[in-house]
Amino acid sequence: MTFSRRTFLQGTTAVALASSFGVKAIAAPKRGGHLRVAVATGSTTDSLDPTSTPVTWGFINLATSRNTLVGTDHAGTLIPKLAESWEPSSDLKTWVLNLRKGVTFHSGKTMTADDVVNSLNLHRGENTVSPAKSLLSPVSNVKADGANRVVISLESPNVNFVNLLRDDFLVVAPSKDGEVDRTSTDGTGPYVLESWEAGRSxxxxxxxxxxxxxxxxxxxxxxxxVIQDNAARMNALRSGQVDLVNSVDLKTVPMLKRVPKIRVEDTPSGMYYGLPMLTDVAPFNDNNVRLALKYAFNRQEAVNKVLLGHGTAGNDHPIFANDKFNDPTIPQREYDPDKVRFYLDKAGLQSLEIPLNVAEAGFPGAVDTAQLYASSAAAAGIKINVTREPDDDYYERVWLKKPFCAAYWNQAITNDARFTEAFLPDAPWNETHYNNPRVTELVVKARSTLDEGARASIYHELQRIIHDDGGLLNPMFVNYVWAMKDNVKRPEKVSTLGDLDGYECIARWWME
Structure with a gap:
């Protein structure tokens, strides 16, 4: 396969992260001020380790005190960060990264290719528990070529590979003698981390x-x-204790909009709230049961009553309607008690009783969502026993462990990243334990498919497989709803790859 540089540039544009929304900033950025941010999620198990599983607290720190090799600009387009440029081989199996010269860590140490190599290797190997392990699983070798060049070899072609280096976990940390101090506060980011308390501040x-x-x-x-209580977080903003809050209590939006000098923003995104089932645990190992459970959920009711209209109905696959690779021909799954009974009958069941373990840490409104689901399912012959779990340590105790629970996913960097992270059998974050050889085959095929139309057909088939056979019940895609003091300003367009401008609110915003 031949691959010209012009084709590569066109391909990069094709996979650019252009899902950004926003309003025009009032004034150009200026320096000064102290920003106080209150976020809804954090855990005492959070750490500075980039191979850990953080929530908002940890993601903000990665984006503030450290840097990835590539990033996205305010329009969502791939841009250089610590890698100044990159070049693929003609067969898409070797990528050369030219590093930015003169970059220093907060400690004063100059960043070198060895730091990059060792930082990427943190997420590789059998023993790593990194969420990014699956993204780098096709990598066969990472090596330094002098002080400012890194050569990455892949086992198979991947047109999207450089985009994956935007992943939040793939930050560069200082290393010594081939080892990275994973808990170091040292980084190359725009801010020095002066102090921290795990999952708290x-x-x-x-x-x-x-x-x-x-x-x-x-x-x-x-x-x-971190202020997990919704009322306390909103009160902190109204009383002037903080300048910016995420996960606005949606019931308070009309009231907040009437408060002088407070601005509320509603940003559509590809983030979704999900109810994953472990497909290797009975009764979820029967797809008839999975389909019955999917038809037992009234999605529009959840959008109306839980999101209060700040989102759209999901369709049991992970790709947002605004994504250019979304398949619009997949029928929207609706609440249908007759189909619930049909699939229960195919499973040989007259009724079904299952547990559902949720917490607000799973996603805001998860408890109300579960209760609505239990009500609609009961009318169709399914009894759902909802257990509310403590918020702290939820992602360590419940997610990936309980057979039916709640979880949220930020918008994917690329379709390849989402299917790789969440649906391949060896992915650490395969939250449904899904193992479908056809899915693996298609994901690998898409990576070497240069023609965008052909790649779209592959992603369409993947969406249909997950929709029809997977263990993801995806009730709704969610808007980001933030509130801030009126003197907090941001770029005209913001990233929706994560909350609060892809977690870069401190890095990229300013104060008037």
Whole structure:
């Protein structure tokens, strides 16, 4: 297979992360001020380790104190970060990254290719528990070629590979003698982490030697606090204790919009709230049971009553309607008690009783969602026993362990990333324990398919398989709803690859 540079550039544009929304900023960025952010999720098990499984607290820290090799600009297009440029081989199996020169860690250490190699290798190998392990599983070798070049070899072609290096976990940390201190506070990001308490707070000051202070690092300092209680978080904003909150209590949106000098923003995204089932655990190992459970959910009711209209109905696969690879021909699954009974009958069941373990840490509104689901399912012959779990440690105790639970997923970097992370059998975050050889075959095939139309057909088939056979019950895609003081400003367009501008609210926003 031949692959010209022009074709590569066209391919990069084709997979650009262009799912961004926003309103126009009032003024150009300026320096100064102290930003106080309150977020809804954090856990005492959170750490600085980029191979751990963080929630919002941890993701913000990765985006604030550290850097990935590539990133996305305000329009969602792939841009250089610590890698200044990149070049694939003609067969798409070797990628050369040219590193930005003169980048220093907060400690003063100069970043080298060895730091990059060792940081990427943290997420590789049999013993790693990194969520990014599956993204790098096709990598056969990572090596330094001098102080400022890294060569990455793949076992098979991947047109999207460089996009995967945007993943939040793939930050670069300092290394010594081939080892990375995974819990170090040291990074190359626009802010120095001055102090932190696991899952509770973070405090930063601007790093004056950051490599791009023209576009990042406008606040003098910033802090993040975790306030899980919705009312307390909203009160902290109204009383002036914080400047910015995420996961606005949707019932309070009309009231917040009437508060002087507070601005509420509603941003459509590809983030979804899901109810994953373990497909290797009875009764979820029977697809007839899975289909019965999918038809027992009234999605529009959840959008109306839980999201209060701040989102759209999901369709049991992970690709957002605005994604260019979304298959619009897949019929929207609706609540249908007759089909519930039909599939229960095919499974040889007259009725069904199952547990559902949820917490607000799974996603905001998960408890109300579960109760609505239990009510609609009961009318169709399924009894769902809802257990509310404690929020703390939910993702360590419940997710990936209980056979039916609640979880959220941010918008995928690429379709390849989502199917690789969540639906391949060896993926650490395969939350449904799904193992379908056809899915694996199609994911690998899409990576080497240059023609965008042909690649779209592959992704369409993947969506249909997950929709018809997978263990994901995806009730709804969710808008990000933030509230902030009116003097907190942001770029005209924001990333929807994660909450609060792809978690870069401290890195990219400013204060008027």
């Amino acid at each position: 973070l405090r930063y000051k601007r790093y004056e030697n950051f490599w791009d202070l023209n576009n990042y690092g406008f606040f003098d300092s910033a802090e993040v606090v």
